[in-house]
Amino acid sequence: MRVEDPKFKAELAAIAVELRPGASLAALTSLGIGGTTDLLRISKRQFIPDLISLLERHHIAYKFLGGGSNLLVGDGELPWVILQLAKPDPEIVLDGNLAHVDAAADLGRTVTYCAKHDFGGMEGLIGVPGTVGGALRMNAGAYGMQIGSFVREVKLYRAAERKIEILRGHEISFEYRHTSFAPDDMMLAVTLELPSKSFKEILQGIRICNEKRRSSQPLGQKSAGCIFKNPPGASAGRMIDELGLKGHSVGDAKVSDRHANFFVNAGQASAKDMLTLMANVRSRVEKSFGVKLEHEVVVWNA
Numbered sequence: 001m002r003v004e005d006p007k008f009k010a011e012l013a014a015i016a017v018e019l020r021p022g023a024s025l026a027a028l029t030s031l032g033i034g035g036t037t038d039l040l041r042i043s044k045r046q047f048i049p050d051l052i053s054l055l056e057r058h059h060i061a062y063k064f065l066g067g068g069s070n071l072l073v074g075d076g077e078l079p080w081v082i083l084q085l086a087k088p089d090p091e092i093v094l095d096g097n098l099a100h101v102d103a104a105a106d107l108g109r110t111v112t113y114c115a116k117h118d119f120g121g122m123e124g125l126i127g128v129p130g131t132v133g134g135a136l137r138m139n140a141g142a143y144g145m146q147i148g149s150f151v152r153e154v155k156l157y158r159a160a161e162r163k164i165e166i167l168r169g170h171e172i173s174f175e176y177r178h179t180s181f182a183p184d185d186m187m188l189a190v191t192l193e194l195p196s197k198s199f200k201e202i203l204q205g206i207r208i209c210n211e212k213r214r215s216s217q218p219l220g221q222k223s224a225g226c227i228f229k230n231p232p233g234a235s236a237g238r239m240i241d242e243l244g245l246k247g248h249s250v251g252d253a254k255v256s257d258r259h260a261n262f263f264v265n266a267g268q269a270s271a272k273d274m275l276t277l278m279a280n281v282r283s284r285v286e287k288s289f290g291v292k293l294e295h296e297v298v299v300w301n302a
């Protein structure tokens, strides 16, 4: 979708929103798949309610992009614009055991920054790419921990109220790759409460998690991490592996040879290729195990 109206462009500039025309979602996502559309970069968060009402007045649909590491985006010209937060400086402020972190901050850098100041707990998140906002939305987690466990409060734009609010941790439910935020809520910042730990001890935990990832995941390849959620008490990867589907492909979309729940873009895969591969695998798993796998990757199909 292209923003052409000069009046609309002037209104965006007046609320400090930068227009980046014709952004490629293939370049902005870790899977390297996706068409093009205009990207709107938000620098002043207090103007978000004005931005949303401006988009609604002009009947422009939108989606919210974090770091693009859990997204499968459709091909071609996309029928919505992309909103993304610009990174503020500083991204993280520590205050005792509390870390006030901007949603646009890189998750890995947040974990290491806190570690260097002797705050731990989030070692498992070290290899999870993307932003803190995306991690909150997805309740990112690994190796027995999840970000939701550390959330004291979240500052967010609540679409239903049309305003920026603060939610306390106990008002939010964080489940396995699922949260109680409304689909159109926008995370702006979070306060994390972290246990004190020595940097040395945290580093040891980080090294163990890094080693586990390196030995089991196709880290040099384009992927969105696990493509399906694990069903209760079972492993999606194990079921796919047992069906002999590692290496199975549609065009350049391929089930990783290293980790059966990682689907990789081995070249120029299209969204159509990846969706067909996902549907094939899903139906094979359902036929053999009677389990309907749920997507973990967020699909933005045009």
Ligand SMILES: Cc1cc2nc3c(=O)[nH]c(=O)nc-3n(C[C@H](O)[C@H](O)[C@H](O)COP(=O)(O)OP(=O)(O)OC[C@H]3O[C@@H](n4cnc5c(N)ncnc54)[C@H](O)[C@@H]3O)c2cc1C
Pocket (backbone or CB within 6 Å): 030, 063, 064, 065, 066, 067, 068, 069, 070, 071, 103, 127, 128, 129, 130, 131, 132, 133, 134, 135, 136, 137, 138, 139, 140, 141, 142, 185, 186, 187, 188, 219, 223, 224, 225, 226, 298
């Ligand atoms: C190699 C690899 C390994 C991975 N390993 C793990 C893992 O171990 N555990 C795990 O949980 N995940 C893992 N992932 C998936 C992914 O990194 C996480 O889901 C991550 O938290 C997504 O963050 P993001 O900023 O990239 O979000 P995006 O991919 O940009 O967006 C994902 C969803 O969050 C929404 N969103 C993003 N930012 C915001 C915001 N500020 N406010 C509201 N909504 C927002 C988007 O609209 C979208 O619906 C992995 C991915 C890769 C590529």
